[in-house]
């Protein structure tokens with residue numbers, strides 16, 4: 001749709017600006033990453049296990065840290081992202097670290113226009129589906145890019161978190177759990193550097209868990225499990241406290257912060 005094209009264009013400009021800021025941020029800790037520390041979190045490491053020699057398509061890979069972390073574990077990876085600055089930096093990191101990942105700049109919904117091979121694993125994580133207006137074409141693309149018997153795994157912020165507006169450091173319930181109408185936000189800073197002066201202009205959509213599950217089932221995947229957790233590996237919402245296990249929690253935890261879903265192409 002014409003208007004979606006404009007939303008994607010604005011989002012791409014914002015993500016392009018975020019790349020340089022995120023690459024310098026404490027959150028993405030480039031120094032440790034370059035010296036070998038994985039950027040992957042316990043959830044995805046546990047869920048996908050041994051990936052050695054398995055082909056892996058990473059959707060919405062930002063500037064490639066997670067893709068390259070899977071490469072370091074022996075997977076044959078392709079990362080895709082809308083941001084050309086992100087893909088440029090991902091390719092540079094791949095070269096500097098002498099890894100063998102490939103990267104493609106594309107809207108994730110157009111992945112199959114650029115990549116025709118099928119994969120053992122399709123992976124995506126933390127802050128991805130909210131950039132997509134409709135999960136049906138996304139799920140269909142995932143099914144098309146998986147080998148029969150292949151695994152799709154997503155670990156993502158819980159849709160309840162996106163019902164709130166966090167712009168002024170307060171959490172105000174403002175949006176529907178599953179909102180088809182586009183949500184526009186404009187604010188200073190980014191989740192990885194809140195004191196940055198960059199202005200984020202973003203269009204997003206809220207998808208409830210039934211949207212995620214049903215779009216994947218309709219595309220022909222079998223859901224292996226869906227889990228919800230009262231913690232987040234990232235300190236990206238107001239007033240979180242770090243736990244002994246390294247995860248972040250809200251003070252009065254009344255709802256989950258992340259979910260994970262594993263599915264198989266049948």
Ligand SMILES: C[S@@+](CC[C@H](N)C(=O)[O-])C[C@H]1O[C@@H](n2cnc3c(N)ncnc32)[C@H](O)[C@@H]1O
Pocket residue numbers: 008011015060061062063064065066080081082083086106107108109125126127128131132
């Ligand atoms: C929050 S980040 C992904 C998180 C990832 N786990 C990380 O921290 O590296 C979201 C990514 O989605 C990408 N993105 C947003 N809309 C997209 C679209 N329509 N197609 C492909 N990538 C998109 C952005 O460029 C960004 O790199």
